[in-house]
Amino acid sequence: MRITDLRPVLLTGPISDDPSMLEFRTLRSAALVELHTDAGVVGVGETYLGYHLPQVVAPLIEYYAPILRGQALDDPADIAALSNAMATCGQFWGRVGVGPTVISAVQGAMFDALGKLRQVPAYELLGGGRHDRLLGYATGGASNWPMDALKQKVDRYLDAGFRAFKLGAGRFVTEPDGSRRQISVGDSPAHTAQLEADKVAAIRDYVGPDVGIMLDAHMGFRSEGSRWNLETATAVLDAVAPYQLIFFEEALPYNGSDGLTGPQAYAELTARTATPVAGGEQLTTAVEFAPFAGSDGSAGSAAAPASFDIAQPDAAWLSMTDFVAVATAFAARGARVASHAWSGGVGVMQNLHAAFACANTAVVEIPPLGGALHTRLWGDSLRLDADGYVLAPTEPGLGVRLDDAVKAEFPFRQGYEEWVDVPGKIMPTSDDEASRAGSTR
Numbered sequence: 001m002r003i004t005d006l007r008p009v010l011l012t013g014p015i016s017d018d019p020s021m022l023e024f025r026t027l028r029s030a031a032l033v034e035l036h037t038d039a040g041v042v043g044v045g046e047t048y049l050g051y052h053l054p055q056v057v058a059p060l061i062e063y064y065a066p067i068l069r070g071q072a073l074d075d076p077a078d079i080a081a082l083s084n085a086m087a088t089c090g091q092f093w094g095r096v097g098v099g100p101t102v103i104s105a106v107q108g109a110m111f112d113a114l115g116k117l118r119q120v121p122a123y124e125l126l127g128g129g130r131h132d133r134l135l136g137y138a139t140g141g142a143s144n145w146p147m148d149a150l151k152q153k154v155d156r157y158l159d160a161g162f163r164a165f166k167l168g169a170g171r172f173v174t175e176p177d178g179s180r181r182q183i184s185v186g187d188s189p190a191h192t193a194q195l196e197a198d199k200v201a202a203i204r205d206y207v208g209p210d211v212g213i214m215l216d217a218h219m220g221f222r223s224e225g226s227r228w229n230l231e232t233a234t235a236v237l238d239a240v241a242p243y244q245l246i247f248f249e250e251a252l253p254y255n256g257s258d259g260l261t262g263p264q265a266y267a268e269l270t271a272r273t274a275t276p277v278a279g280g281e282q283l284t285t286a287v288e289f290a291p292f293a294g295s296d297g298s299a300g301s302a303a304a305p306a307s308f309d310i311a312q313p314d315a316a317w318l319s320m321t322d323f324v325a326v327a328t329a330f331a332a333r334g335a336r337v338a339s340h341a342w343s344g345g346v347g348v349m350q351n352l353h354a355a356f357a358c359a360n361t362a363v364v365e366i367p368p369l370g371g372a373l374h375t376r377l378w379g380d381s382l383r384l385d386a387d388g389y390v391l392a393p394t395e396p397g398l399g400v401r402l403d404d405a406v407k408a409e410f411p412f413r414q415g416y417e418e419w420v421d422v423p424g425k426i427m428p429t430s431d432d433e434a435s436r437a438g439s440t441r
Contacts, residue, residue, distance in 0.1 A: 020141075
């Protein structure tokens with residue numbers, strides 16, 4: 001089988017069917033790529049960049065396409081060689097960042113196409129499945145407030161069949177003028193810690209001891225002035241330790257804290273607290289993960305313990321093969337991985353297949369009550385059992401569908417990206433604002 005073409009597909013549609021999520025925003029974009037072959041097989045992949053900067057995806061697909069056109073796609077070794085060729089071509093400007101994130105979509109499409117050709121799930125091409133099922137957890141952004149609203153959110157996740165969920169640190173509150181605001185820090189480290197402990201204690205009491213809880217501080221993209229330092233992060237993680245979290249995510253920024261580098265700061269936090277520390281969703285290559293895995297991250301090297309107890313690679317951000325490489329590096333340090341998955345339905349499936357190929361996968365992230373850009377794309381491939389576990393996919397390739405009806409129903413609308421607010425560029429809080437802002441938003 002030979003590759004004949006790559007075609008970008010940009011879509012905009014409902015971010016979720018979860019009313020709690022719809023309080024924050026209603027629409028999102030997704031960036032996919034179709035990989036066409038002379039065998040008539042069409043592979044589909046996705047980059048999480050479509051959620052943040054979809055405008056640059058199509059030009060980058062065009063940049064990489066000549067490397068793949070006419071090339072054989074008959075073996076996983078072909079996928080590795082072509083992925084390396086794309087990375088090498090953009091090495092001067094794309095060692096990390098947008099280049100690798102777009103390559104992740106192309107690679108996902110190659111795994112999808114080859115899996116369809118061989119009639120095997122994509123994880124079989126990554127070395128084979130290592131699990132029959134994995135605990136799935138529901139995730140949905142910030143903690144809606146007041147507490148009754150947060151409990152309603154949890155109820156929806158449990159009613160959907162999940163037995164684990166992740167909440168945001170802080171509180172998403174409604175101001176007297178009707179505006180919405182995220183509050184992520186208290187008046188002091190002790191106050192911040194008490195706010196989080198009170199919230200987690202109430203939720204633990206509400207759901208009981210057998211439901212998994214995770215917390216996400218989102219410090220990887222908080223604006224200056226709302227980021228935690230080591231003192232605050234340590235206080236919070238110690239305060240929530242009695243409530244047996246599966247993990248606490250992104251308690252610190254990746255670029256460093258308290259005069260330490262990112263890996264050093266996270267390693268210090270991990271050493272200080274009994275609460276499992278998770279992070280890594282923003283890292284775009286296995287090489288970028290390596291310092292967080294201890295030294296150069298290579299298996300068997302003499303190195304420090306991993307900076308994370310649980311690393312969070314995203315196979316729609318750093319590719320499926322890099323996901324496996326990250327898992328291998330952290331396994332050598334006795335650490336585990338948990339997939340990050342906040343892309344559309346195709347990217348979620350890329351993450352599931354990569355996660356099922358790794359023996360040290362702890363849990364997998366699932367957008368619950370997914371919108372059409374989730375459910376219409378993953379179809380019946382994402383299956384949750386009665387215990388809240390995601391079953392190993394069985395359909396060939398990624399098991400995703402992208403048809404003309406979806407393309408027609410959800411055309412791309414510029415203005416629905418997500419970024420971190422800074423002076424001069426503030427995210428709209430309504431569709432009307434996004435529409436008026438147009439391409440500059």
